[in-house]
Amino acid sequence: MDRFSSLTVFRRVIECGSFSAAARDLNYSNAAVSKMVKDLEAELGAQLIVRTTRSLHLTDIGRTYFDQVSDLLDGLAAADEQVRAETGTPRGRLRVAAPMSFGLATVAHMLPRFAARHPEIRIDLVMNDRFVDLVDEGFDLAIRGGALADSSLRARKLHDIRRVLCAAPDYLSRHAPPATPEDLASHAGLVYTGAQTPDVWHLRQGVRQAAIPVRSVFRANSSLAVREAALSGLGVALVPDLYVRDALSSGTLVQILPDWEGAPQALHALYPAHREQSLKHRLLIDFLVGEFAALGPAPA
Structure with missing residues (x-):
């Protein structure tokens, strides 16, 4: 044997x-x-x-x-x-975990460029919203947003994600755009159920904060599905800016209350400490840092 x-x-x-x-x-x-x-x-x-x-x-x-x-x-x-x-010849497998929506919207577009640059490295991308155990499940790296729990994992910050309010022009032609955060309570809300408080939007403008109850007409466990509902003119959404930049630039979505937004969320690459000596691992981390830096800050 x-x-x-x-x-x-x-x-x-x-x-x-x-x-x-x-x-x-x-x-x-x-x-x-x-x-x-x-x-x-x-x-x-x-x-x-x-x-x-x-x-x-x-x-x-x-x-x-x-x-x-x-x-x-x-x-x-x-x-x-x-x-x-x-x-100088990195090769082998890299097993990467990422949230489903975020993985589809960003990581799935980035990693093929890394694979093309390093043809001897095999990428195994696993996308789901389950909290994976990197060590027990054999992952080399996980991309996660939010506060970091105390652990033996190493972390490298990739990006600050803004969450913005937006709606389609068609919806806004049928409903008076909100002038204050409190006005949102009377609007049709498009809710991401994976949020900590899906039925309450916590917004901030500098040091000012507001907690707005949401009258939901559409709920989904994917921010991409919420974005599609917003594009259809169904209501108002609070979604990560990375998902709607193109739509805001083209005018198919309009930002509402641009001075107010959801609390920013830090995005990190997490990895087991013993992976730090791996050349292919360091190359992937540096690549992701560069890719997210190229995105730049979200337009205000």
């Missing part, structure tokens, strides 16, 4: 959550993945994974073994990266 391949397969089965997903990721057959894990368990004389028809999970000894194997494989990868740093 090729021990290195078996350990790699074992780790990917846990990270991917199933034998079939690991097989697709590693370009192996399902039978080969299953056999390699069974052979590994036989050689160790211990069951590492409990399998059911719908799920799998690690045994207690399997969890300990997984952590130790992950550290070992990460150490080998770091050693490889050190050599490649000297030769």
